Amino acid sequence: MLTRSLPPALALLLLLCFSCATRRTEVARVGEWETVETATKPVARHEAAFVAVGDRYYLLGGRGIRPVSIYDTRTRQWTEGARPPVEIHHFQPVVYGGEVYLLGAMTGGYPGETPLPHVYIYSPATDSWRQGHEIPADRRRGGAGAVLHEGLIYLVAGIRDGHRGDHKPWLDAYDPATGEWTRLPDAPRPRDHFQAAVVDGKLYAAAGRTTVAATNPFANTIGAVDVYDLASQQWTTLEEEIPTRRAGTAAIGLPGQLIVIGGESDTQELAHAEVEALDVSSGQWRTLPPLVRGRHGTGIVHDDGHLLMASGCGRRGGEPELADMIRAAVR
Known part of the structure; x- marks a missing residue:
C-alpha cells in the first residue's frame, strides 16, 4: 500500500483499516490422539451422546436402554447414573441451562426405528430424566444435527423412517424456554447420521448420508457442505466438499474452523479414523492427526485444552461397541 504522499494521520488510518481487513481468526492446532487411562470404564455404547457439564463428562443414550456414564475429571473415574425412561439413540445432544437436551432422536430397533415424539432432558445436578415439550408431529425425525445458538436449539435435516428412508432437509428453531417451534428455510439437501x-x-x-437399508445402509454419503447464516437466514453450499465422505461423524466448531471426526462408510469395514478441519475463512479443508482407533456414533467434547471422545463403534454397523476415552491436545 502506497502511503508516502498522504498526510500522516490518513496514512495511519489506511494502514489500520488494511490490518483489520486482512486479520483472520487464529486457528487452533490439534495434536496427536492418545488413550486416556482411567480407573474405571464407561458402559460401552454407540449411537449415543458425549457432553461436558461442569467438571464432569456424560455418556447418554445409545441402542438399548443404557445408564448414563459419568466421568469425574478430578477422580478420573467413571460411575453409573440413571437409566433413561425410553430407548434413545441417533441424536446430537445440546447443553442448555446446565442440563442435556435430547431431540431429533430415534427409538426402537433396526431398520424401522421411529422418531421420539418428545424432547427428553437429563439433569446432571439430580441425575434424573424428564420428558420435555412435545415435538410437532409433522417435524419429527431422528439422526438430525442439533446446535445451540443464542438460546435457541436449531434442528437440521434427519430421517423419518428409521434406516429405511424419508430423508428431510428441514431446519427448525426450538425455544427450550417456551416450547415454541419455528420452521426455517430448508437446507439445500437432506442428510442424516451427521452432527x-x-x-x-x-x-x-x-x-452424513441419505440412508436406505434395503440397498446399502452405508452408501449415499454426502460430500457437499451446506452453511446457514443464522443472521440472514440464508443457505449456501461451499465450493469444496469434505475430503472423506462418511456418516456417523462427530463435529465441533472451534474458533475459525469446523472439525469433523470419525464415521462409517461403504468404502471400508473399520470405522473411520479421519479427522478433517475446514478453515471457514478460506473454505479449504486440511487433514489433522487421525484417531488412535476409528469410531462412529458418539460425540466430541472440548474441555481443559483437549478434544475428547468416548465410546462409539469400532466398525461400520453396530459392533464392537467401545468403552474407552481418547483425547488430543488443542493449542
Missing part, C-alpha cells in the same frame, strides 16, 4: 456445528454465527452441515 452440525456453529462457527462464527453460521451453522455447518457436513458429512
